[in-house]
Amino acid sequence: MASNWEEFYSSHPQPANLNKDEDLLRDFCARHLNGDTRVVLVTSGGTTVPLEHNTVRFVDNFSAGTRGSSSTEYFLDRGYAVVFMHRHLFTKYVKSLFMPRDVKKKYRQILGFRVKSLQPFSRHFSGQKFLNMLDLNETKDGTSITVTSENVPRIADVLRKYKSALECGKLLELSFTTVYEYLWLLRSACQILAPLAERCILYLAAAVSDFYIPPNEMSVHKIASTKPQTISLQLVPKILAPLVSLWVPNAFVVSFKLETNKDLLIDKAREALNKYKHKLVIANMLQNYRKKVTMVTQQNSYVIELTTEQSNAGEEIEMYIVKNVVDKHEEFIADRSGKS
């Protein structure tokens, strides 16, 4: 049965560079295992489902990675070490596309993709805004480039936090593109982070595809545009089930629920909690996800919403979401230690 997670993994071979990512994860985990640093795995951005083995077209999910990248900054602010698992716009190495090894190698050398979903810190300066912030000073003594004075305070603040996160070894960034890469990397990350037990949060903000095309039904080459096409999509297994019950049974697991129809939102969130037995669903509507979320727990549900003043002042809802999650995590740890 295609919706079974074990069968899904066994029919989609391990991505080529998973071992490298696992090594990075093990180093990161070892650095934080002794001590009391709290750790969060943040997933961010959408996943792709290729329509062709030589992928020209794919089915994609809505996500710029705003939620995940900004939350990462706020978790760092609160002292957490963060594994930031984010989306590359295109498959880095065409590594999961089931090709002969020599063809993959060829692709790997050739394709130099540089566009991604938003990343913490750099997210504040995407596109040409960055170039507009720079002054070119050409004198007889040489050329220098400085950030224009009005932009210094804001950039200095971001730069300070970015450099500090790197220096403390508190930020590890890993990437995925396809839903296959995402699922493989997520399982590895869970297995490696599991020893952190209740000190670890899983903050699953990525917009993961619910559908996929089985490899044996995919076209090898670009589909010719000579006639209408029908695409059959199968269900991706719901990975929260093994994640909560088997992979990180002692961690604090937070999932997200995005809907476009508000009548379904809370029921769907509650349904997920009942089914997977994790701690928290952060439910949001596509139409206003930057301003309003509903926190749904086993016990209750409540709304976090930015006021117009907060929005106008440039505040981000993720600051409040993360504060809330950190408080809940604190209680959870206290509960587990029998201190409360």
Next chain:
Amino acid sequence: MASNWEEFYSSHPQPANLNKDEDLLRDFCARHLNGDTRVVLVTSGGTTVPLEHNTVRFVDNFSAGTRGSSSTEYFLDRGYAVVFMHRHLFTKYVKSLFMPRDVKKKYRQILGFRVKSLQPFSRHFSGQKFLNMLDLNETKDGTSITVTSENVPRIADVLRKYKSALECGKLLELSFTTVYEYLWLLRSACQILAPLAERCILYLAAAVSDFYIPPNEMSVHKIASTKPQTISLQLVPKILAPLVSLWVPNAFVVSFKLETNKDLLIDKAREALNKYKHKLVIANMLQNYRKKVTMVTQQNSYVIELTTEQSNAGEEIEMYIVKNVVDKHEEFIADRSGKS
């Protein structure tokens, strides 16, 4: 019949902010109409086909926008004025999604998308590379931020060209996301640029979807992930036909052909030239498009390929492609003026 371009336009209403883009195009065109500046319209990046009216999922085409964004820089180097029509990662304003005006307005206020396909100049500094190039200097006299000395030469060069393009009014950037937005904007741009006649190049590097889902077959809300799905895709009309014969009959039109199977590549390019009667097809394989292209004209075809030395030195194939296109454009203008 769905493959008819007139019917396609009449069944997909004009995007909300098309008028604004048309005003910008008219200003740009007026600035360059008197004089002898040559003008190129570069299209870049992929298009999306939403699967839902409230779009969470979409079908996408492979394209980081490398070809279009780098070619734009080389056209500016050669003195051309450039309209750079590029892809926003997500629909800016959900403007083509056939919703009631008040719902659209709501989206427009809320969604602040900032991730795009590559743009000229800023493409050299995407992601966190930019933050790694900055030094933070905090002294008692205050804080300043400078570009690290080893990065000054490269950034200075890019910054000089970027500021010069803006100051001369030689670069106009417009954006699209869905295939509907792309087709509407392309037609408007052609109609406004048409008076430039043979002084104008159309350099159609965008990866435009060949398929779409008719609005009346689209789901209104996010498709539930409870059972497998089938998506029926219709053919997008081949827009080169009216473009070449009706919209810009005197311009120098260049199209691109991407394939993954090399046995089809040149035949497909030749077939397009015979069908649409334009001037040049630049044919490339997904596997090596950064290193090798075949220029296919009515008369002949020849290969442009980077040597290993050129690649290692960081040269880009777009420099050679643009040089070649500019030479051909020169000949074309001379022919038309009866000077050759």
